[in-house]
Amino acid sequence: MGGPGEGWVRIGDSSLPAGGILGTTLADEDLVIWRSMAGTPCVAEARCPHQWSHLAGEGAVDGEELVCLTHLWRFTVDGEGWKENVSGRRDRKGDLAVKPCVERDGGIWVQVRG
């Protein structure tokens, strides 16, 4: 058993629970690892594209999205940025860069080169 192969790096552990968020760095890049409530692992840049809040500290998982609690922009597992108002209307916002990731052999892996 092993990882997904050459070009992939183990960045986290499968013990990360649904709704969990962790900050980490990879080659000087600040990243967050988070898991949606349905169990999808995600790896993304750590800084909110709005005003740069660090999502390991200011983020919260809401269903299948990572919410920046500073001004409530929210990001899908694919990194699409949205803001939702109190009546449920959703407007497109800036995206969060995500890294290809898979879960394998008890770990969460990101692709560092193709």
Ligand code: FES
């Ligand atoms: S800094 Fe994240 S929503 Fe404003």
